[in-house]
Amino acid sequence: MKITLLRKKMFWLPFVLLLIITGASAQNLTTVTGTVMNENGELLNGVTIKATAVGSKENFTTVTNEKGLFVFSKLKVGTSYSLSASYIGYDVNNATSISPAETGNNSVLIRLKPANNALNEVVVIGYGSQKRETVTGAISTVRAEDFNTGQINDPITLIAGKVAGISISNTVRSDPNASADFSLRGPATATGNNSGPLIVIDGVPGGDLQTIAPNDIASIDVLKDGSAAAIYGSRATAGVIIVTTKKGKAGAVQVNYNGYITTSTIAKAYDVLNADQYKQVGEKLKQTKPKTVIDDQGANTDWFDAVTRTPISHSHNLSVSGGNDKTTYYGSVNYRNNQGIDLRSAREFVNGTFRLNTKALNDKLEFGLIAVNSFDTRNFANYGAIAQSLNENPTYPIYNDDGTFFQHDVQYHLQWNPVANIYQNSYNTKEKRFLGTVNAAYHILPELTASVTYSLTKNDVLDGSYSDIHDYFQIINGTNGQASRSENNTTNNVLETTLGYDKGFGDHHLNVIAGYSYQDIFDEGFSAGNNTFVSNAYGYNNLGAGIALNNLNPADPRFNRSGVFIGSYADERTILAFFGRAIYDYKQKYLLNVSVRREGASVLGVDNKWGTFPGVSAGWVLSKENFLAGSEIIKFLKLRIGYGVTGNQGALNPYQSVVTIGPFMGGSQNGYLGNGTTGVWILPYGPTNNANPALEWETKYETNIGIDFNLLKDGWLSGSLDLYDRRIKNLIGNYPAQLPSQIQTSTYANAGEMDNKGIELLLNAKLVSNKNFTWNLTATGAYNKNEIISVTSDQFHGSAVDVTRVAEGVTIQRLAPGQPVAVFYGPVFSQINNNGKWRFKSSDGKEIGRNSLGPEDYAYLGNSIPKYTYGLTNYFSIGKFDISILLKGAAGFKAVNGKRMFHDNLTYYARNNLFTSVLHTNLDDAPVFSSYYIEDGAYIKIDNLNIGYTLPFKSTYIQNIHFYVTAANLLTLTGFSGTDPELQINFYPPDLSQETDDGPSLESNYDYYPSTRVFTFGVDINF
Secondary structure, eight states: HHHHHHHHHHOOEEEEEEEEOOOOOOOEEEEEEEEEOOOOOOBBBHHHHHHHEETTEEEEEEEEOSEEEEEEEEETTTOEEEEEETTTOOOOEEEEEEEEOOOSSSSEEEEEEBBHHHHHOOOEEEEEEEEEOOOOOOOOEEEEESOSSSOOSSSSGGGTTTTTTEEOOOOTTHHHHHHHHESSSSOOOOOOOOOOOEEEEEEEEEEOOSSGGGEEEEEEEEESSHHHHHGGGGGOOOOOEEEEEEOSSEEEEEEEEEEEEEEESSOOOOOOOOOOHHHHHHHHHHTOOOOOOOOSSSSHHHHHHTTTTTOOEEEEEEEEEEEOOOOEEEEEEEEEEEESSSSEEEEEEOOOOOOOEEEEEETTTTEEEEEEEEEEEEEEEEOOHHHHHHHHHHSSSBBTTTSBBOOOOGGGGGGOHHHHHHHTTTEEEEEEEEEEEEEEEEEEEEEEEEOOOOEEEEEEEEEEEEEOOHHHHHHHOOOOOEEEEEEEEEEEEEEEEEEEEEEEEEEEEEEEEEEEEEEEEEEEEEEEEOOOOOOOSSSOOOOOOOOGOOOOOSSSSOOTTTTOOEEEEEEEEEEEEEEEEEEETTTTEEEEEEEEEEEEEESSGGGOOEEEEEEEEEEEEEGGTTTTTTOOEEEEEEEEOOOOEEEEEGSSOTTTOOOOEETTTTTTTTTEEGGGGOOOEEOOOOEOOOOTTTTEEEEEEEEEEEEEEEEGGGGGGGEEEEEEEEEEOOEEEEEEETTTTTTSSSSEEEEEEEEEEEEEEEEEEEEESSSEEEEEEEEEHHHHHHHHSBBOOOSBOOOEEEEEEETTTEEEEETTEEEETEEEEEEEEEETTTOOOEEEEOOSOEEEEEGGGOGGGGEEEEESSSSSSEEEEEEEEEEEEEEEEEEEESSSOOOOOOOOHSOOOOGTTTTTHHHHHEEEEEESOOOOEEEEEEEEEOOOEEEEEEEEEEEEESSSSSEEEEEEEEEEEEEEEEOOSSSSSOOOOOOOOOOSSOOOOOTEEEEOOOOOOOOOOEEEEEEEEOO
8 A cells, every 4th residue: 555655664764863062160059949839838749940040051859848848959059040840729829039159048938828729720732831821722631649549440430520512431340350331422423433533542543541650641632623633633533631741840759658548338229029929929920820830949039249249359559759959750569459340350450650751962862761561361251141130039048058059040141150151251461561751852942842652552462261170151052161361462652753842922922833743553363262172171271172173073963063263353543644733822821733644544445544633723811801800709711612623543443444355154155075985175364344545534523612710709600611513524334235246245434424513511619718727529411412314325324223132033223313322212101001012103103013013114113322411529638638529410401221121020920030010010122112111211329439638647757658548439310210311322343143232321131230339448659
């Protein structure tokens, strides 16, 4: 491909290699000391002090100690120095200067005033940073001090409820191996592929949040609108999340230890029939169904209790940082050992991080190094067995009298011991992740800087699964033990070079950057499986011990090819880009940001390898105009407007635009080679998909209008309001192809459009602020309306697609023009008649039975993705105590509890256990999905409650000790009948090899992990 040739030519772009020879002359040196305090006269620890020689580039940096003192020991006598003092939460003080004398008083006092954080906050914008005051895009920032606390399995949950417009679902928070589901400003694609935002870690795009430890994160910036995200081009349609990790500060060595211990309890359990109730229902059914059989095995087992436990998890993080005015460092080690509330799941995580920043060549050369290495060992939960605990007959015992597991075969093999299934089946992985980044920046001129960054990411995953030879399904399927192993390796190389110009011209300020980006992602792996083992001794560690692999004799009674396979794969994608941006402001009152990215991707069709992604935004700070000057109410007011174009090439996998060759495994196209009885059947090869040279990325066109405000004295109330309209075109789908001229029946192509419109609101209020009591409030709210506009193009004509199977052949959601993604779809319920049978409303308003339903009687039953999301955080500081409470919720959507279809229906009595609700219902008819199962999914919950206490401590080695307790998912208010209304947010393409799949706002019947309350006790020690 042309792009491949271009990639090879441009990979080795020249690095900046400069050498400067400097000299210095000797001069008398002296010591300068100082003290820093706040407006209340309190001494401040950790303030960064920079001394810069007037008329020279010579500078020194230090930090204050716990007594607010700082020392410069090598300042030149008679030279004037300007002193700059900076500290989080305070305005920078640049008003102090000193000219050291050889003898006498060389000490200074510096006072810092509280900063207006909303304006002075530094925001990471991608390939640079800006003060919040001059930002023109829709960007939200959450600092480490505002993160959610407690057990964090997925770093994205650190900002749950903190950012307007981002939806984060963390229902299975007690599963240590589960990841949260999240989206920004609604669905990014109708197909579900790559529906999540682009992750950028320390400037490296395409990062994996599981690589880094939550304790190492300093801030998370969210680029929400198209103008802000356009600088990242073809991967930014769903937004961009920029993670910045911690780095060292000049001054004394800082040592921190943070550790906690966690446990969980069930937040909500289903009420299923106990043994007596089960027999009672059976006797009741016998009155109308005399042939009803009550399968009573004499026990009274709480199966859900049998598959769960009280988990104990613990985490430890130790970090060391420090440095001087030339070199700073940060290093940390994190260890986590987490248990799930089920009997099987566990995760052991070890992470090491090292970061070095240094200056050389008279501070003209800046060099940075980041190395992160993590190791994960995971044992995965058996969701199917947990779901089976709700199905299993309560009169069945767990064990036989001899200690073996009890099993009792029934029709369709629907009753199987879930405890046995958990212990006799295992699936685990060993994962290694490495992220290494080196960067160098050279200041050619004070206003001109060249930089280069190289990053290498390697993810290696080795997994294994094994089913015991005594497992129920191994016995009935005759496989006598089944094992498999697979390994998957991903290597991600990123090279980026930039040239930046930053200079002020009186009242004008200009920042310009131009850059080049190269990224290559290579995946490879293999897998193999075998069955028929004579012993469990090997587990999955000796696949060759299974007999089935080499048993090709169908006459052998042990012949069984189920789970026997071997395979491997490799694929590669490459991205090249040239980008530029100019940021201009006049008196920090009139603001302009213009960017463009020209990008090419190997996964696209040959006719559309390259695309252009422009972004433009402007701002007007009205509060600096004369008509608002001196206002007692409006302290800051900025109007923003932006427009940007981004893409979603992640919706495609490598080689979907070209013809690929592979074997026809089905057997219907086998060839015969030879004559008569001497010939053999051979496995033919041929095209496995159709080429589409016109295949291109999905493209989003987004307009955003917003205001930032700061009201009343000391910024008592601040926030932002944004309105957006994002139109996504060229939706990618697998569309029917014409035969001939095409070879396969479907082709990946672009057709259709989708729209998201919404409003986002952020409010910050300093309700009370004094020496003994502080009360701050942060509120976020968002509204999003999603709609699929069309699923056709001039070439390809799509139609509505039924998705989300709750049972074999039973779908409950749809992708359809004029409707939101994954809208619920089915018959309209009328009543359950006196005989316990379904009655529905036909399209003409008549009441009909289930056998009379036709396609014309189906209707759209409600959207599954929340229209409204909101969060409310209250923070209190009372003396040495600190308290934070996060309320989080969603509304404007419907939800379905799939378990009701099979546990609220008497017709399933002989197949599985039922909910206690059947004691008060007469429904006794084959399950039919309809509006009967549609529920209001709205909820509000106390998602995070944290109470901390800072122990007054005076020690040479310990600065402070902070104890805290956290409760997560403490209370949920909802009308939803399921375990938790905080369900899946995104629609993902179904796995057609499975009988069922999940969809947004569906609690599946066949997969289940209980919702839990999580309690954490921790300590944070600064040495």
